[in-house]
């Protein structure tokens with residue numbers, strides 16, 4: 463059944479009625495609740511203030527859980543969003559209420575115009591945080607420039623504190639340099655660094671106590687991420703997935719306390735202990751209700767809006783990123799698409815949608 467919606471006086475033709483109909487098969491009037499609101503709110507009353515923007519899917523690492531064979535160039539692939547397309551995109555999201563942009567990839571810092579991208583996002587009114595997720599390859603050399611350009615917070619992936627294991631997971635022998643990059647970030651004034659580690663049974667789970675020791679006197683938020691199943695994994699997931707619940711119980715037993723969350727925070731459950739300067743974050747996407755607090759949307763490096771980390775093909779925005787004058791239409795398309803966002807992922811059924819690996823969208 464076609465449904466006509468309007469946003470800021472513009473008639474929207476498509477509102478993804480199938481999703482809505484599946485939720486209420488008996489209803490003739492479709493209850494789209496958020497029509498006419500200027501902020502990004504979905505049909506489950508979740509609000510979106512946080513955009514994860516992937517600026518490239520190229521990566522120079524070969525993480526065993528992500529790109530075990532390294533980055534494979536594709537023929538006839540669309541080019542990455544240009545600086546001006548990114549400016550138009552961020553301006554539209556900011557008008558819709560986004561306050562935080564996370565730049566991710568692939569490895570985002572490999573883009574030659576990385577600093578210009580950050581600088582231009584920094585000019586957009588209403589954007590309060592520009593965060594970066596990086597493998598840390600360029601951190602030691604470039605973190606000063608990142609800060610000057612406007613990066614407000616950095617998440618860096620370090621899957622092991624043992625340099626040999628680090629090499630075996632990532633395929634890159636840069637452990638010491640990445641550690642020095644983190645130190646440099648503190649030296650130049652970052653108050654906190656978040657470190658991501660994908661939890662893998664018998665690969666790095668035995669390092670938990672070393673990680674604790676590491677953050678005792680450092681303001682690091684050490685995050686353990688449950689391995690998520692993606693299309694390119696064969697037996698990897700079954701062999702190595704470990705629930706973060708075990709760590710949560712351990713933390714609670716030894717006096718760590720769950721901290722409250724801000725509306726701009728990502729999905730980690732964050733714990734604090736009076737004897738530690740650092741914090742522990744657990745990202746547990748297989749936990750019940752993980753998606754209830756979803757506050758983020760994603761745009762891929764070729765300009766597709768992804769409502770969920772897992773799932774659909776993406777909604778092309780690129781034709782509306784060509785000039786500032788298209789902003790209202792662009793906002794309308796984003797708003798309309800959001801009304802089709804699903805309540806949660808279907809990872810429990812082994813369904814990661816089209817997601818072959820997380821480098822394609824930035825995690």
Ligand SMILES: Nc1nc2c(ncn2[C@@H]2O[C@H](COP(=O)(O)OP(=O)(O)OP(=O)(O)O)[C@@H](O)[C@H]2O)c(=O)[nH]1
Pocket residue numbers: 564566593595617656658687726727728729730745747756758771820824825
């Ligand atoms: N399933 C799922 N995983 C997510 C989501 N957001 C982030 N992650 C995973 O969390 C891990 C860390 O992500 P980061 O890029 O560091 O960002 P974040 O945890 O959202 O960080 P903050 O914005 O600093 O709170 C990655 O492995 C992501 O794939 C999400 O919405 N759903």
Ligand SMILES: C[S@@+](CC[C@H](N)C(=O)[O-])C[C@H]1O[C@@H](n2cnc3c(N)ncnc32)[C@H](O)[C@@H]1O
Pocket residue numbers: 521527528566567568569570595596597617618619658659660687688689690691692819820821824825
């Ligand atoms: C896709 S990477 C992109 C940014 C950057 N290259 C990096 O590694 O930080 C973003 C995050 O996704 C995580 N990730 C990748 N594949 C994953 C998977 N299958 N399960 C859980 N986390 C994953 C990585 O550990 C990293 O922290």
Ligand code: SF4
Pocket residue numbers: 521522523524525528529567568569597619820821
């Ligand atoms: S997790 Fe990040 S660094 Fe590792 S292969 Fe994927 S995109 Fe590259």
Ligand code: SF4
Pocket residue numbers: 729747752753755756757758769770771772804805806807
């Ligand atoms: S899996 Fe999808 S719905 Fe759930 S938190 Fe992540 S992006 Fe949001």
